[in-house]
Amino acid sequence: MSDTSAARSGFTPAYLDRVGSSFTDFLGTAAPDLLPGRRTLPAVSVAELAPHGTTIVSVTFDGGVLMGGDRRATMGNLISSRDIEKVYAADSWSVIGIAGAAGIAIEMVRLYQVELEHYEKIEGMTMSLDGKANRLAGMIRGNLGAAMQGLAVVPLFAGYDLDAAEGASPGRIFSYDVTGGNYEERGYASVGSGSLFAKNSLKKTWRSGLSADAATRALVEALYDAADDDSATGGPDPVRRLYPIVYRVDAEGAVRLTDDEVAAVAEAIVADRAAAEREG
Amino acid sequence: MTMPYYASAEQVMRDRSEYARKGISRGRSVAVLTYADGVLFIAENPSSTLHKVSELYDRIGFAAVGRYSEFESLRVAGIRLADVRGYSYNRRDVTGRVIANAYAQTLGEVFTQQMKPFEVELCVAEVGDTPESDQLYRLTFDGSIVDEPDFVVMGGQADAVTANLRQHFTHGLGLAEALRVGVQALSAVSPATAANGGGHEQLPAEQIEVAVLDRRRPKRAFRRVVGAALAALLADQPAPEEAAPAEVATGHAPSAPAPGTPPGLGDPAAVDTAGGAEQASVQPGTQDGVGGGTDGDSTTRDQ
Numbered sequence: 001m002s003d004t005s006a007a008r009s010g011f012t013p014a015y016l017d018r019v020g021s022s023f024t025d026f027l028g029t030a031a032p033d034l035l036p037g038r039r040t041l042p043a044v045s046v047a048e049l050a051p052h053g054t055t056i057v058s059v060t061f062d063g064g065v066l067m068g069g070d071r072r073a074t075m076g077n078l079i080s081s082r083d084i085e086k087v088y089a090a091d092s093w094s095v096i097g098i099a100g101a102a103g104i105a106i107e108m109v110r111l112y113q114v115e116l117e118h119y120e121k122i123e124g125m126t127m128s129l130d131g132k133a134n135r136l137a138g139m140i141r142g143n144l145g146a147a148m149q150g151l152a153v154v155p156l157f158a159g160y161d162l163d164a165a166e167g168a169s170p171g172r173i174f175s176y177d178v179t180g181g182n183y184e185e186r187g188y189a190s191v192g193s194g195s196l197f198a199k200n201s202l203k204k205t206w207r208s209g210l211s212a213d214a215a216t217r218a219l220v221e222a223l224y225d226a227a228d229d230d231s232a233t234g235g236p237d238p239v240r241r242l243y244p245i246v247y248r249v250d251a252e253g254a255v256r257l258t259d260d261e262v263a264a265v266a267e268a269i270v271a272d273r274a275a276a277e278r279e280g
Numbered sequence: 281m282t283m284p285y286y287a288s289a290e291q292v293m294r295d296r297s298e299y300a301r302k303g304i305s306r307g308r309s310v311a312v313l314t315y316a317d318g319v320l321f322i323a324e325n326p327s328s329t330l331h332k333v334s335e336l337y338d339r340i341g342f343a344a345v346g347r348y349s350e351f352e353s354l355r356v357a358g359i360r361l362a363d364v365r366g367y368s369y370n371r372r373d374v375t376g377r378v379i380a381n382a383y384a385q386t387l388g389e390v391f392t393q394q395m396k397p398f399e400v401e402l403c404v405a406e407v408g409d410t411p412e413s414d415q416l417y418r419l420t421f422d423g424s425i426v427d428e429p430d431f432v433v434m435g436g437q438a439d440a441v442t443a444n445l446r447q448h449f450t451h452g453l454g455l456a457e458a459l460r461v462g463v464q465a466l467s468a469v470s471p472a473t474a475a476n477g478g479g480h481e482q483l484p485a486e487q488i489e490v491a492v493l494d495r496r497r498p499k500r501a502f503r504r505v506v507g508a509a510l511a512a513l514l515a516d517q518p519a520p521e522e523a524a525p526a527e528v529a530t531g532h533a534p535s536a537p538a539p540g541t542p543p544g545l546g547d548p549a550a551v552d553t554a555g556g557a558e559q560a561s562v563q564p565g566t567q568d569g570v571g572g573g574t575d576g577d578s579t580t581r582d583q
Contacts, residue, residue, distance in 0.1 A: 010384075010386035010388075015360050016356075016386070018352070018353045026360055027364070114366070114367050117363070118360075124331060128535065129543070130543035161535060162532075163533065164535065165535060183539075183541065183542065
């Protein structure tokens, strides 16, 4: 009887089943067409047709974690966007940065943000940081088919651990691979085409217990080094006043640094490099 | 299996109404009031975890009285509807009216088509940019929906509380003042207060659940008022603006970073190694009897 009444505009039975607090699982039963992983895939690679985002860097500091990304998206040999944003706040205590097929990645971030908020509202408490990292792994796993057609999405996830044991660092970073593998990183991490160069840079500049300001500088410098050697990563653009997006997550929650703050750091780095070049 | 016998539709509806009304009036009251900066929810509720008041969406809140299991599933359905709409359209496209309509349809269907009606009464509240655009929808067990102007009182001795509020409520109260008026009205009928044989002068902080939809908050307007903030408001002291939320109680066991491992597997608090080789050899045969019959099935949905 309740099945026939579902045709009217009240809640369908799926809505009233008191099972699960996951938004993704709920969409899977109530509106599966809204999920990114459920679509039929093209038979050939479409990597050249879709914009791809590039380098994301995350760095821990004393009391939290930072994440930043450059502003470039590429489509084959073209620069498809100069001002794309690839780092987002996932909720009040965590951030997510994305490299790979931009369209799918942004849809995934949107779904992930709703997933975390949905859980919070239904359960009345936030998910643990490990739980959040695991949920994201599940979404990446669902995208494996698309990844094989050139639409891979590889995120970087970082957050402030509200449950951190006494003495443990509250800022934590998790990296992923296309199969949904999920690993916690030590100190810093990077994904995307310029990640090799960014990591090499951080190897020299990062040490544990950095202050937030020093870590911000190390992060922006790593993005600068990545842009130096990787054609798909954009450097600071003083002409259009486009600078990397940087989020800081600490005991106060996730905040995006203002453009002026990041611009000051980026300009200081450029000035120091120019001075070093003149002396050398 | 039940034998159908004749009863007039009028009689059936009357019996169901009476049944639902009795169930609802057995509980404690909830008051939802508008105030200068939004909407204030006050529920007489000794439990700090089984909530009667909840967030539905950015600007929309929910309050309920009656049978917990029934309004809890309606609350979850409302959150699901809001999130599905917000995800497939835009966050701005989620309105209190849409959710209130879905509740009205569902309650109406259950009332007319099932043996036992829902013993619940709900309020869906939405804050706008100005006090004039705030909305309070009251939904009753039979699916009626009313758009109330100033305040809504549901459950318990709702009529007595409403009469009390009519005398004391005015437009544009501050938060502390609105809370005082609301708590005073609930206290007048509560069995926990001295006037009715209880031990308290007025309902104390641990007996009430308070939350606000604050239009000044940027995105999610819903905020619970608990602990020191609630005590200060009740004592009519200037409310300490929330300090840095450094010490947030999350209810999780402590965790430690474990680089190189998938999250959770390196947790020192977890002795379970997720089926690692050593563990399996120590404890053979644990596969049996794990997880048997714990899944709910869909029949539990019906009464």
